[in-house]
Amino acid sequence: MDTLTLWELAALAFASALVGFSKTAVSGANTVSLAIFAAVLPARESTGVLLPILIAGDVLAVLTYRRHAHWPTLWRLFPAVALGVLVGVVFMMWADDAAVRTSIGAILLLMASVTMARRRGAGKAAEEVRDEDAPDEDARGASAVGSRAGRIKARSYGVLGGFTTMVANAGGPVMSLYLLSAGFRKLGFLGTSAWFFLIVNTFKVPFSVGLGLIDTRSLLLDAAMLLFVVPGAYLGKRCVDRIDQRLFERLVIGATILGGLQLLLR
Template sequence: MDTITLWQLAALAAASTLVGFSKTAVSGANTISLAVFAAVLPARESTGVLLPILIAGDILAVLVYRRHAHWPTLLKLFPAVAVGVVAGTVFMLWADDAAVRTSIGAILLFMAGVTIWRRRARPEPAPEQDDEDGPTRGGRLKARSYGVLGGFTTMVANAGGPVMSLYLLSAGFRKLGFLGTSAWFFLIVNTSKVPFSVGLGLIDARSLLLDAALVLFVIPGAYLGRACVGRINQKLFDRIVIGATVLGGLQLLVR
């Protein structure tokens, strides 16, 4: 981190702006930010630098969409997510960068494939239901499966966004309910990850110093996302989320 060039700092700043945009517009798009941070910094250490940036974006998203969260869904997810976070912490004790990237990339592509298959097999919700906050379908087994995967991926690579995005889409959430539920979910989960990341040595004084230089770039991204989200129709919104998930998974696999 002591040898970051100006161009690398600019790339991290752009990735931080994308974090803000993804938190208020297209959740899951920040997998691109994850890839940028992992390209500029050592992949393992990059997760510790990115976490406070994500939390800043979560705070902004909660301020915008706090009234649209579906709390029954959150309460159903949290126990499974806790299991995934603990499993991810154990994994991080021995896994190297290559193992982390390969595992998360494969999981993201698999989940994207499952979601595409499910959406082709079932009719989509009516597009005029954009203001609906709750899910149209769900299930305990699905919530537990996605919850464990989300907790695991968010702990090892801050890549829980795409997994949870796929769950919320498959459960039938519309835009506002999707963004509000996702905002509260990741504010709570990412904040709870801080002690684990400190214990693993991923967050320290140097990483926080870099965060202080990058966190302000989250704000314009969040503002841009808030301005754009109302212009994105539901079908396009779903496709962008799935596309960002596939792109992020491929980036992790090919790097």
Template sequence: MDTMTLWHLTGWEFAALAFAAFLVGFSKTAVSGANTVSLAIFAAVLPARASTGILLPVLIAGDLLAVLTYRRHAHWPTLWRLFPAVGVGVVAGTVFLVWANDAVVRTSIGVILLVMAGVTVWRRRQADAAGQPDEITSRSGRVKARSYGVLGGFTTMVANAGGPVMSMYLLSAGFRKLGFLGTSAFFFLIVNVSKLPFSAGLGLIDGRSLLLDAALVVFVVPGAFLGKWAVRRINQRLFERLVIAATVVGGLQLLLR
């Protein structure tokens, strides 16, 4: 990664990254999956391949704050069921990043964003049409967990975009708000930390990128506090519509860039 380009950010570009970091904090404590907007901003401002490594420590900072907030509400049997499949997906994503150049990664992120926006719309329509079934202990639930785990691991390694995949799985499994937030907080903390050696080995994280991360993490904290305050007050449906719209715009921007 040519990290020298990180020192040539304009004021507006840094402001965009700071806003994206703020959204990471907010999404981790309020609306999981909203950080798809953040990854679109990072990939638009920075080289797409490098943006995945620079965003990762920012996400981990948000995960830590989410764990501190919702640690008592995690459902560990669900987490243990997901992790083996996620590991397969992370390895597949790492192999993909070995040969993929910046243009391929940028296009892949754009496609992933658009697919995840479509998945989110489908999820909401399914939820409106019927109640959420509890599939945590069923055979079909185990198959579903493996499928979502592999897809989530791949998308989170390639584009840090596993949030919508896991959100769909947790909601379909019948999780209520606090259980959803607590389980996803531990899930992404563990998965994102496990990605660090892979990203470093690919050259996506180094000393210069970590200095930029140190400046951006400051903006994660107020976002997390706002999310904690808003989680019981926010109009979830309206916010999800805004996130979907922003995700679609971000995905199209990357594809047309």
């Protein structure tokens, strides 16, 4: 922390608040946080610093939406996600900072493309997700896990989500796309996503410690940045119904693309 400038600390504080905001308001907004952390800190180490902050945001999301998870979907995803995480661990064992920086930049651009494709091709599903009065919203994902095609899709998304979350903490857009395509509505989407990332991010901690991504210095920085997660989550909860969703998503996508390009060209 003593090597960071005031402006760099302010950028990390903003990114930490955005993590809390994204967990209670707009899923996927924390892709901007990934870019900021990777730009301010060494890219490889930034993934370990950000992980405890993400877990804190996940805890707040679970406390808010814990009753709305669809557990059959989660159990279907977890084995494939674990495999993806392990592939990511192997990658991180040999990847240097330049390789991780390039990978994070490429993943951010990929996730921005996925998000734009989702917005174009899943407009109807997105409207259902935002419909707070729709009935039976916790059970909408049941059809996604029962068929053979559903199992194949879950495994594909799970491996990709596990790899991207281990390498860049960027599994959010992958899982958002999967849950939307499975037909989840608002509360079912938020509850299932909250539990998913709390469990998966906690699962990643021993691997991050073993890789040297989490240590005493990173935890000291986390302790300072965690102070900004709660206000961000509170602001998100208060503002979620007032946000122009389309404009906000466009800003997030634009910032993510700029962040990804900055990392690739750095």
